[in-house]
């Protein structure tokens with residue numbers, strides 16, 4: 221069977237596991253573990269605290285330090301409220317494209333790496349090839365964080381990572397960070413006719429948002445001169461603000477979902493510091509003068525560190541050799557790559573399909589993209605056996 225046919229079969233199986241981030245992924249990870257085990261890989265499953273989800277880390281080749289890690293996330297975004305033309309969990313093929321939830325983000329890449337496992341095994345690998353598949357990428361890279369912790373404890377670990385997020389097989393060497401928060405405001409409810417007797421949670425939330433927007437403006441002048449990102453500065457987004465019940469009631473609660481995408485760690489620290497300052501010195505003292513139990517708390521939903529482009533990047537050199545790509549780009553979306561870099565690995569993002577199709581109804585990956593990916597992986601096998 222050709223590698224492409226094998227990839228198609230595996231992708232059909234992977235798409236049939238509805239691994240939406242909120243739901244367990246153990247069935248799919250069990251399927252992958254069996255498949256890799258059958259080809260002689262050493263497979264570890266690393267469970268999360270709930271026991272409902274796990275990361276999978278597997279290795280082929282010698283048990284030595286270094287080697288190349290092929291990385292992907294097992295979870296997909298929900299299909300609720302999306303208008304799919306067919307069942308999103310049953311892969312279909314049309315016009316040389318494979319459709320289904322996760323086809324490009326990023327089960328297509330995972331299927332391609334698994335399809336090549338027998339080929340990797342048949343070679344006399346001198347450098348190990350590792351598979352790292354995580355849970356909960358779409359909701360803050362939670363799995364990758366615990367995978368990084370697990371890898372830190374190992375004597376032998378990969379030195380190069382290829383993260384197969386959809387880039388149309390282009391090479392990405394940098395992306396911004398992505399930090400998401402929910403800030404909750406607790407005031408004191410009261411009758412609308414006596415605003416001074418309550419603590420209006422919505423009004424304090426609005427002041428918080430105003431400060432955030434000031435900080436967002438400030439970021440424009442802090443963009444590093446060499447920044448290749450578009451836009452070149454750290455951005456801030458207010459995604460959701462909710463609170464209050466009726467015209468004549470002082471709202472006692474408000475909730476704000478916001479995010480920032482830092483181009484440098486100092487910006488993230490600056491924004492957090494400025495907000496903590498506003499809360500501690502202005503908002504809370506005012507609120508508590510009227511109601512001592514008033515509060516403002518911020519929950520961190522996820523802090524995905526950025527991938528910083530570096531001059532001497534072994535992963536970029538390797539992928540250039542494998543794909544012939546002679547340039548590398550930066551992108552505005554976050555991936556797990558920054559976390560792996562923080563562990564001292566050389567990292568690039570390169571995978572089949574387009575980010576334009578990710579998270580959309582009728583998500584697809586083109587067969588031609590999978591073929592290009594398979595060629596890259598075959599050359600990787602050769603290169604690790606050389």
Ligand SMILES: [Zn+2]
Pocket residue numbers: 293325326357385
């Ligand atoms: Zn993804």
